[in-house]
Amino acid sequence: MRVALFITCVNDTLFPGTGKAVVSLLRRLGCDVDFPAAQTCCGQMHVNTGYRAEGVRLARHFTEVFAGYDAVVAPSGSCAAMVREQYPKLARPGSKGAAAIAEVAPKVYELSEFLIDVLKVEDVGAYFPHRVTYHPTCHSLRGLHLGDRPTRLLQHVRGLELVPLPGAEECCGFGGTFAVKNPAVSAAMGADKTRSILDTGAEVLCAADNSCLMHIGGTLSRQKTGVRTMHLAEILASTEEVQ
Amino acid sequence: MSATFIGMPGSFPKNAEKAVQNSQLRFNLRKATHTIRGKRASVVGELPDWQELRAAGKAIKDHTLRNLDRYLIQMEEAVTRAGGTVHWARDAAEANRIVAGLVKATGETEVVKVKSMATQEINLNDALAAEGITAYETDLAELIVQLGDDFPSHILVPAIHRNRSEIREIFLDKMPKVPENLTDDPPALAEAARLHLRERFLKSKVAISGANFMVAETGTLVVLESEGNGRMCLTLPRTLISVVGIEKLLPSWRDLEVFLQLLPRSSTGERMNPYTSMWTGAVEGQDFHLVLLDNGRTDVLADEVGRQALRCIRCSACLNVCPVYERAGGHAYGSVYPGPIGAILTPQLRGMGSDLDASLPYASSLCGACYEVCPVAIDIPEVLVDLRAKAPHAAAERAGMKVAGWIFNDHKRLAKAQRAATKLRKLVPKRLPGPLSAWTDTRDIPEIPDESFRDWWERTRRSERSE
Numbered sequence A: 001m002r003v004a005l006f007i008t009c010v011n012d013t014l015f016p017g018t019g020k021a022v023v024s025l026l027r028r029l030g031c032d033v034d035f036p037a038a039q040t041c042c043g044q045m046h047v048n049t050g051y052r053a054e055g056v057r058l059a060r061h062f063t064e065v066f067a068g069y070d071a072v073v074a075p076s077g078s079c080a081a082m083v084r085e086q087y088p089k090l091a092r093p094g095s096k097g098a099a100a101i102a103e104v105a106p107k108v109y110e111l112s113e114f115l116i117d118v119l120k121v122e123d124v125g126a127y128f129p130h131r132v133t134y135h136p137t138c139h140s141l142r143g144l145h146l147g148d149r150p151t152r153l154l155q156h157v158r159g160l161e162l163v164p165l166p167g168a169e170e171c172c173g174f175g176g177t178f179a180v181k182n183p184a185v186s187a188a189m190g191a192d193k194t195r196s197i198l199d200t201g202a203e204v205l206c207a208a209d210n211s212c213l214m215h216i217g218g219t220l221s222r223q224k225t226g227v228r229t230m231h232l233a234e235i236l237a238s239t240e241e242v243q
Numbered sequence B: 001m002s003a004t005f006i007g008m009p010g011s012f013p014k015n016a017e018k019a020v021q022n023s024q025l026r027f028n029l030r031k032a033t034h035t036i037r038g039k040r041a042s043v044v045g046e047l048p049d050w051q052e053l054r055a056a057g058k059a060i061k062d063h064t065l066r067n068l069d070r071y072l073i074q075m076e077e078a079v080t081r082a083g084g085t086v087h088w089a090r091d092a093a094e095a096n097r098i099v100a101g102l103v104k105a106t107g108e109t110e111v112v113k114v115k116s117m118a119t120q121e122i123n124l125n126d127a128l129a130a131e132g133i134t135a136y137e138t139d140l141a142e143l144i145v146q147l148g149d150d151f152p153s154h155i156l157v158p159a160i161h162r163n164r165s166e167i168r169e170i171f172l173d174k175m176p177k178v179p180e181n182l183t184d185d186p187p188a189l190a191e192a193a194r195l196h197l198r199e200r201f202l203k204s205k206v207a208i209s210g211a212n213f214m215v216a217e218t219g220t221l222v223v224l225e226s227e228g229n230g231r232m233c234l235t236l237p238r239t240l241i242s243v244v245g246i247e248k249l250l251p252s253w254r255d256l257e258v259f260l261q262l263l264p265r266s267s268t269g270e271r272m273n274p275y276t277s278m279w280t281g282a283v284e285g286q287d288f289h290l291v292l293l294d295n296g297r298t299d300v301l302a303d304e305v306g307r308q309a310l311r312c313i314r315c316s317a318c319l320n321v322c323p324v325y326e327r328a329g330g331h332a333y334g335s336v337y338p339g340p341i342g343a344i345l346t347p348q349l350r351g352m353g354s355d356l357d358a359s360l361p362y363a364s365s366l367c368g369a370c371y372e373v374c375p376v377a378i379d380i381p382e383v384l385v386d387l388r389a390k391a392p393h394a395a396a397e398r399a400g401m402k403v404a405g406w407i408f409n410d411h412k413r414l415a416k417a418q419r420a421a422t423k424l425r426k427l428v429p430k431r432l433p434g435p436l437s438a439w440t441d442t443r444d445i446p447e448i449p450d451e452s453f454r455d456w457w458e459r460t461r462r463s464e465r466s467e
């Protein structure tokens, strides 16, 4: 199986650790992974902010870069949802673009989907002796319907204590450019989310999207709470050797 | 659309910022929306076929909208046959003119009203006042808004932003013959309103209503309510005038079966609403007029993506789950339609000519909770994104997005930009300038790493290959 990594522009630029964790995790599970160098961004920021033409161009670029692979794995529920749910709406029905999207989009998996649905593993052999709470980001939850896949993976991590997050399904207030366009509402939502996180007494907040974690983590850090944020891939990649 | 909120200054972010600072308002909203949210979830959970019902509701509405011209004519014929008179109103001004004319013809100067979004949308009460006609709201929450000289802030509970001590003040201040020792106990407040309204019902000869549904096959109008005040208005007066948006149509009587399940469960979280009133044409001794209101709806119908907003049955479920509505409150939307549905309906009905209307498509984090609860499956996030593509964009933002698009169009450019960011990271201040200060006001920014993922991959690949 030719597995390509779509690391996403945010991870590539700001959170390379997440990309490295995906590489080491998938290799440990026996996958031969490739990083097509021509990849850039899925176009979500452009499309969702109202810049459709730029978004369409980036979608075309994406389908060209990932055309030949059996599976594309992305450590981001939001970007995977963009490709699978929103790309089909960007192309004219019956056009060449629509055909290219129909070919590539179904092969794009968010990391936990790939592990559970394709590789059929729930115990990835990880070790992470900490108290963790999980925030199911909106696009993972309502866009991709990841359900309990991420928490099933976390439950198999040795040493990890998973504590439920109150009001988990409520949006954290990131919303892409929403965070900048409606800062007061975004910050109020972020404040409520961090309060719920602190209530759990967890040391680490985990999610499958670094952009939401960047917003929540930025709020936690500004409030000097001491709670860390970690991407799901980083926890799953942890083993006793790297502790 | 609407005069009611026209002239409301500002934009959504500015209005919302003020609301967010009002902690009492935030507390009231959170409490009210979470209570009703829970009730809705539990009664919807009781129905194993909810998703099928929802799909049926969507399909019936879509079919009707596709054939709206045909069904509207059928409706007109059926109402006329049953002794009613049908009027067509292109916009708010025309509708108001028709209604004022009809009231004047009766010689009356007072009318009672059944809670109706359509008459709010066209700002009928003010238009009637200009003609010397006083309109009295009879729905408790509408009454509170009217007496308080205020704007509604929720579709179902227009006075959701008021707590009971505020309501007591309003009653003491504005309600004639109110007992001086009135407490803020809800039953006491309700009783005061009841006594006040009873007098109105018995005196009034003209009533004005909207409708939740119209049935083309039979010419029947349907109103669902909780208090029974609507039924008093519908039956007691001599003349009944109903102002109804053209999208409220259903083809047949049987279709009601679906919506009488969808609406109460989605709106009040009840299995069935306490009062369902239906009327067809004119009854003995009563005059009936139906004003069919367009007011921008045919323009919405012409939009391939946006037209799904016309499926809306005004249940307000999307408001009650919306994290943005919960913090910003209804007034921030500057329209009688607040919340997620307001964010897509108002800019379509009114256009995006004002700052406020142009900011509404951005009044969402696109979390998708509204789409999930909508009983007629309106993909609100999809319409929001579509409207954003049509909204005017500030020049600076357009330039920034162009540059970002140019960088993302080529991975070599992206790699260069990443390396530049790494080099310059010491210069990145803790507080970002310009619009990005909105981020650093409340949140720290992440560190820029030494090396991007792609450079790490390239470097380690090279060493692997040379091994």
Ligand code: SF4
Pocket: B266, B311, B312, B313, B314, B315, B316, B317, B318, B319, B341, B370, B373, B374, B375, B376, B377, B378
């Ligand atoms: S958009 Fe849907 S959920 Fe919102 S008020 Fe209309 S019908 Fe109800």
